[in-house]
Amino acid sequence: MLTKEENDKLTRVGKGTPMGEMMRRYWHPIAISAELPDCDGDPIVRKLLGERFVLFRNTEGLVGVIDEACLHRGASMALGRVEEGGIRCIYHGWKFSVTGALLDTPNHADARVKERLKANAYPVREQSGLIWTYIGPREKQPPFREFHFDEVPATHRTVIRVNIPSNFLQNWEGGTDTSHVSILHSNVTRPGWLSGSNRTANEGDINDFVKQSWDDMSPKLEIENTGFGYHYAGLRRLPGSDAVNARLVPIFLPYGRIIPLPGFSSTIFEVPIDDHTTSTYLVDASEGEPLEEKARLKRSGFAEHNYRNRNFLIDPENHYGQDRAAMRERRSWSGLDGLTQEDATITVSMGPVYDRSTEHLVAADAAIVRLRRRLLDAVDACESGGDPLGVNVADMKKVRAWDCDLEPADSWKRLAQPHNESYPA
Ligand code: FES
Ligand SMILES: [Fe+2]
Known part of the structure; x- marks a missing residue:
């Protein structure tokens, strides 16, 4: 929980505000x-x-x-x-x-x-x-930063922008929050929740996003600071086995993350348009296969009725466009169409600028707590005449996300080693 003053400091991005001045350094x-x-x-x-x-x-x-x-x-x-x-x-x-x-x-x-x-x-x-x-x-003016997605051929990359009517921080916190993935996104991560149905996945869903590890709904979080922000490992038990699934997610200032997806990774920037609107840039990159924008939009749940001129159209007066019949009939967990639409709907439902002075955090929210700490530290560094975290790191190409099953003798820290070597905290 934050004080109202801290909440303001974290969410206000206009010229002359502490966060706004810190952000302007990137x-x-x-x-x-x-x-x-x-x-x-x-x-x-x-x-x-x-x-x-x-x-x-x-x-x-x-x-x-x-x-x-x-x-x-x-x-x-x-x-x-x-x-x-x-x-x-x-x-x-x-x-x-x-x-x-x-x-x-x-x-x-x-x-x-x-x-x-x-x-x-x-x-x-x-x-x-x-x-x-x-x-x-x-x-x-800092050096220009290059990312892993700059290294793949143009055919193996898609770039999508969606304007979402909510403050950047609640979008970013949502993207950092791993425990919601097997709940909010039940239809794509655990279609088995649809008991009595033999549904696997609809055409266009991220079919191989379905994994046994999503059945563990209270992942253990381990977090380390890095020179770009931090990374966390979401560790999930695999039923009937000693192996553990690890998802390593890097979070980099001032509003970025990389999410591992089957066959590609998504680098996501939650760019503040103003205090209550965010432009989410989703940059997908695959080393092995061509990617298509149309397929990505479909997977994300964007179609003509809710995505026009790169704006996410949402109407709280109309139940956020939820299909309540599909929920009642247990065809859909959320009544919404896809991953990004589900995430965007949740952040909009929290109000234009979420007030964190009334929330109740638990251990599953540890990565969100770290995110706020790193942001506030970067604001303080700027205010005392220093540089915000990672602003001078030009080569971000070794910042990567991973999802893999680990044998008991193995550790997620092996995956994180390149971060610790190239971007020491
Ligand atoms: S306002 Fe006079 S040239 Fe633009
Ligand atoms: Fe999500």
């Missing part, structure tokens, strides 16, 4: 490449940490991220014309390059203004289907 995904497909195509507006930006792709294909308000008199640059190497405000025609340089001022003939003024343009990196930017203090 690079952030701000869009996916597919949203800005064409040179000189339409600009888009994106909100990040409560601030508004305009993104455009210039004639050469480079992406610019600038403040939404025009430098001249504040018109929205989202209305602008993207042409001939820049974006031009439609009000008085001022034109800016991707670096913010003022290229043209049709209503002001004196060229000296172009040397004197420059728009706020932010560093951009486009890689592996994601557009990243850095909006923190210039003198503190």
Whole structure:
């Protein structure tokens, strides 16, 4: 349980707030490449940490991220014309390059203004289907971070973005919470709960997500700090055997995790749009097989009725879209369609910014407690003039997630060894 003050400190991300300033020290995904497909195509507006930006792709294909308000008199640059190497405000025609340089001022003939003024343009990196930017203090710009998913061929990777109307921390805590997996996600992890039915899995479900170990609903958690945040092992008993199933999940600041899934891993970023909305980026990567976005959306439970323009559509007034008949008839545990939809629905049901001063934690919540501790420590480090955790680690490629059954003589710490060697706490 937290005090209301701690809860505020952990959840408020606007400019000038302790968490907001800490977050601004990292690079952030701000869009996916597919949203800005064409040179000189339409600009888009994106909100990040409560601030508004305009993104455009210039004639050469480079992406610019600038403040939404025009430098001249504040018109929205989202209305602008993207042409001939820049974006031009439609009000008085001022034109800016991707670096913010003022290229043209049709209503002001004196060229000296172009040397004197420059728009706020932010560093951009486009890689592996994601557009990243850095909006923190210039003198503190950290190296760009690369992940395991940057190493696989483009055909073996999918990038999905879902806007969810809830604070980033409750999304992230949900992703860190392993004990809900065999309960909330019963239909995909333990279809056997459907007693009297011989249902295995529907087409498009993560069929081999079904494992005996999910029957152990109170996993033991072991946690170690690392240089990127921490990792935990969820240890589950296997019926009729001395072996133990271990799921090693790395949690990295300021809002990331990697989840092991059958044949691929999912690196997930819970990027705050503002205090009460989150852009969840799901980056799946497989070493062995091609992946498809359509299949991933289906597995996640997203379809036309609840996922449009990359927004998760949810209506609490309509029972969150739950299929209550399917629940009554024991065809569905949650009445919801898939993993991500189930997770997103739960976080939205907790309210836009969950108040942690009223909760009742148990041992199964240990990874969540550690997450809050690591975040608060990073905020404190920043406030006292230091660097937040892991911000200067450019090579995150050895941060990996694992799911395997271990013989009694074996230890999950063997899986964690590369983390401890490359990213010491
Ligand atoms: S407000 Fe943009 S050019 Fe005047
Ligand atoms: Fe979940």
